[in-house]
Amino acid sequence: MTSPGAWLRSLRGRLGDRTPSVAALVALLALAVVPLVALPAVRCEVFGSGCREPVPDVRADPVVAKKPSVTPVRAATRGRYVALGDSYSSGLGAERTVTDHNPLNRCHRTSEAYYHEVAAAFEFAEGSAFWACSGATTADVLDGKGGERPQIDRIGGDTSLITLSIGGNDVGFSKILAGCVIKLPWSEACTEQGAGIASRMAALRRELPALIGKLRERAPRARIVLMGYPKAFSEVAGAAGDNITVADQRWLNARTYELSRLIRQTAAEADAGIAATGAPGSVEFVDAYGAFAGHEAGSRDPYMNGLTVDLSAFKAEPRSFHPTVKGHDALARLFVEQIKKGPGRPLS
Numbered sequence: 001m002t003s004p005g006a007w008l009r010s011l012r013g014r015l016g017d018r019t020p021s022v023a024a025l026v027a028l029l030a031l032a033v034v035p036l037v038a039l040p041a042v043r044c045e046v047f048g049s050g051c052r053e054p055v056p057d058v059r060a061d062p063v064v065a066k067k068p069s070v071t072p073v074r075a076a077t078r079g080r081y082v083a084l085g086d087s088y089s090s091g092l093g094a095e096r097t098v099t100d101h102n103p104l105n106r107c108h109r110t111s112e113a114y115y116h117e118v119a120a121a122f123e124f125a126e127g128s129a130f131w132a133c134s135g136a137t138t139a140d141v142l143d144g145k146g147g148e149r150p151q152i153d154r155i156g157g158d159t160s161l162i163t164l165s166i167g168g169n170d171v172g173f174s175k176i177l178a179g180c181v182i183k184l185p186w187s188e189a190c191t192e193q194g195a196g197i198a199s200r201m202a203a204l205r206r207e208l209p210a211l212i213g214k215l216r217e218r219a220p221r222a223r224i225v226l227m228g229y230p231k232a233f234s235e236v237a238g239a240a241g242d243n244i245t246v247a248d249q250r251w252l253n254a255r256t257y258e259l260s261r262l263i264r265q266t267a268a269e270a271d272a273g274i275a276a277t278g279a280p281g282s283v284e285f286v287d288a289y290g291a292f293a294g295h296e297a298g299s300r301d302p303y304m305n306g307l308t309v310d311l312s313a314f315k316a317e318p319r320s321f322h323p324t325v326k327g328h329d330a331l332a333r334l335f336v337e338q339i340k341k342g343p344g345r346p347l348s
Contacts, residue, residue: 072342073122075282076223079160080126083115084141084151088165088229088331089132091115093305093322106146107133108318112325117332118163122339126158134318137169138207142214152218159219163335165227167208167259171200176255177321180248181307190248197255201262208266212283216270221280223347225338226267227331228260230288232304232321234296244307260289275345282343291330292323303327 070078083089091113095101100110109130119128131154133145144150155162168174176197180190215224233249244252263285270283295303303326308317323331 069346075347076161076339077122077124079158081124081128081161082155082159083130083132083163085132085165086136086169087134090134092134093319094325094328112328114328114332118335121336138166138211155219159222162222162224167204170204180244191251212270223282225284226263227286228263228288229256230292232297280348284343286334286338303330
């Protein structure tokens, strides 16, 4: 290929001694062409030489592919549903059939417990099971009660949904209620139980997270839905029995609220840990505190049983201050709503 300098000398030879203006024009043209052809892009475009491979567009921060999320209902129903917990889950107080009253039914699992409505509301790929047991504590879920296998043994890798009410027996609510019922009229024996409750609440604050951790070890993909406890008393004179004053009712409701708040905080902390690591499953909370508003014990249409006394033994019957059939209907609606709604974050 002829260089720009040689081409210029050849052109001068052909032009000879023509007018200086032509020579000047040629010189200017040469000065313009030389730097242009020196550019790699021009050489590549005009002469086909000096071309380079294109530099790939490499991002400094490549986008990391996210795990696909599933709908809350899909996450809950892709496996097995298992209902665990205490008497508020077993259905004590919601007896309707002869079998419900069978004295050999030591866990007091009844046909009207909220479990049945929840199980019927969705199609669970691996079916469902009902293992809640009246009187259960966090320790009983792990170790068993009344000769039954531990409730935790009823769940596994195929479990996709667990509903659970627990904590009331850990803080001794039945004994607390007994202390409010069996006391001298107008005494303060009911509200003087505060110190013992605070100590048991502190213990539950340690035991409940440990229980959740063990449930997740057995069922790592499950949505665990914890239930708070409903307010039992309407705080109206005579609504809960002559020996439970309005002040006692307010005090008892406040303790129920504190317990539910502890359960809510524990669930939130556990779920935050799951979300932070991107692990499957969740821990959620169903707020049942106001579920019986206007239908507390002693109301015209109660969702909560009032005080029933076994006169022969002079003690309150176990069904006292437990949800009625309508109460379990209300609890079931709360669970169904939560299962559809989910934890408020993506589920992997």
